[in-house]
Amino acid sequence: MSAPPKHLPDRYKLDELVTSDLQIAVRLAHVGHDAHSLADDVQAVHRHFNKPQLRSMLVGANEEYAVWGRGTGKSEGLIAPRTFRNVEVMPRGHGCFVGSTYLQLLERTLPPVIKGWEQMGWVRGRDFWVRERPPKKLNVPQPIVGPITTEHCIFFRNGAVASMVSQDRPGSANGKTVHWIAGDEAKFLDKAKLDNELLLTNRGDERYFGGIPEFHSLLFCTDMPTSKAAMWILEEEKRMIAQSKELGFDRIKAILDLRTKIYALYEGLIAYPGKRASILKKIQTYQTRWDAIRSNTVYFSEASTLDNIHGFGAKNIARLREKLPPFIFETAILNRRPFLTENAFYPDLDEHHFYDEIDYGFIDSFDFDQFGKGLFEDSRKDADVDKYRPLDVALDYGAHINPLLVGQPHGRDYRVLKEMYVRHPDRVVDVARAFCRYYKHHPVKVINYFFDHTAIGTSATSATSPKDVFAEYLMSEGWTVEDRYVGHTPEPAQRYELWGRALRGGDARLFRVGFNRNNTEFVRISMQQAQIAQGSTGFRKDKKDEKNHNLDQRETTHFSDAADTLLYGAHLLHRFESDSRSFDGVFMS
Incomplete structure (x- = not known):
């Protein structure tokens, strides 16, 4: 000075x-x-x-x-x-x-x-x-x-x-x-x-x-x-x-x-x-x-x-360059204008699919001596939750991250209400614990648990499947778990077509999908960045970033996989359980 x-x-x-x-x-x-x-x-x-x-x-x-x-x-x-x-x-x-x-x-x-x-x-x-x-x-x-x-x-x-x-x-x-x-x-x-x-x-x-x-x-x-x-x-x-x-x-x-x-x-x-x-x-x-x-x-x-x-720090920027997917680093950090990709797996996803539903009767009951993120961390703030019906749940399972999504039908709409996740060294039981904490005040302690074949396997280190770990913890906390097995992961073409029709709307046989904007940050990023890759038997979702452990796995395709399971299971259970036609038949017409 x-x-x-x-x-x-x-x-x-x-x-x-x-x-x-x-x-x-x-x-x-x-x-x-x-x-x-x-x-x-x-x-x-x-x-x-x-x-x-x-x-x-x-x-x-x-x-x-x-x-x-x-x-x-x-x-x-x-x-x-x-x-x-x-x-x-x-x-x-x-x-x-x-x-x-x-x-x-x-x-x-x-x-x-x-x-x-x-x-x-x-x-x-x-x-x-x-x-x-x-x-x-x-x-x-x-x-x-x-x-x-x-x-x-x-x-x-x-x-x-x-x-x-x-x-x-x-x-x-x-x-x-x-x-x-x-x-x-x-x-x-x-x-x-x-x-x-x-x-x-x-x-x-x-x-x-x-x-x-x-x-x-x-x-x-x-x-x-x-x-x-x-x-x-x-x-x-x-x-x-x-x-x-x-x-x-x-x-x-x-x-x-x-x-x-x-x-x-x-x-x-x-x-x-x-x-x-x-x-x-x-x-x-x-x-x-x-x-x-x-x-x-x-x-x-x-x-x-x-x-x-000088304020943010060169080391922090270098760290983000290594961890973030290229699109996020280019737009959010370098502030470069985005380009529309021709290879998006969810090309119809746009801003109008995200909504805001907050229970301000609950929010306004608080005194605001302090401000900041995380003041309201349970489902009582979410006005889009039907408090008197079960919750739908789907997960993706992995060693590095375990995402969980919660949804509910609402008339002809299907709402993705909340995302949760834990990262290594936390495991499936920890995301189960986070779910119970967030939905502690939900009156109906029942979930429809959608899972595919990836959830029921065991390993050399554990004789208990991820599905059983999750379900057993919830039951120990007083929840009733309704198993909803969806079979093998649907083919990429079927998932692509399902999301396309659901996001575009206009098909009376399918839900219109919406996402709670405040509660689904990484679902949005994961789905926006998911790309199509050409395989030997047709196209598939490009999941190469899941193998790059230097990337922030919250922003790769894990959340989008959980979203696929949730939407697929929701249609099997809620839209077609009383219909004699198979779900596959919807895509045959």
């Missing part, structure tokens, strides 16, 4: 003097529109931001769309500074955080955002309050368009408020008037709902905040989308390019040039206090130009985890 220059007056009391333009930008990023807000006793605190985060702060566009890889600091270093500034410049304003589910906001979005706020100086219980109003003794002003209740809101010391809006709670955006919107994990948002519900609330109140560039601002960020329905966010790049073409110059470059001049002047303000008045006048001129341009600017950015290599 370098010491302040000797010619600086004592009143600056700088902890650290940083001479880089970009780091000065961080230090002064939240100075208000009035240049006089640079107080005489300003104290600089050093914080590290990566290049994508710095560019976002420098541009400060009214609309921002960020497609950044995992580990780039989207929540803590993008959403947090952006919403911090929104609140600061719009006292008594009303913003909102939007997510595909309320659980996402509680478990994944808010914790790092709050951490970011705290690093910028806010203190919970002093500067902001989550799901509770500030104490009356503080005389905090009321929001201009404040909420009636506090359950889904964050209140701030200057009278501002932020609502937590989720697309899985019908009507949560109705009747609101908001002044800014920030959305995390945008690839999971339903674009039609976003356009027709929430974005329509970002309106009005020009008499309070008109002219402030952050007014009616939008921020949406995500890692690289991999489904057709989520590609809308990539289209925002075209809007950014079109803006520059209309004006005849690069709008983003012009903004960055202005910021460079502003921060060069701030350096002069610190180094030459005797010229304070003239420097402040120049700063104000450039600041006004910057505000005028960015208030109508769309900014789209892409970044990979490599852009945060």
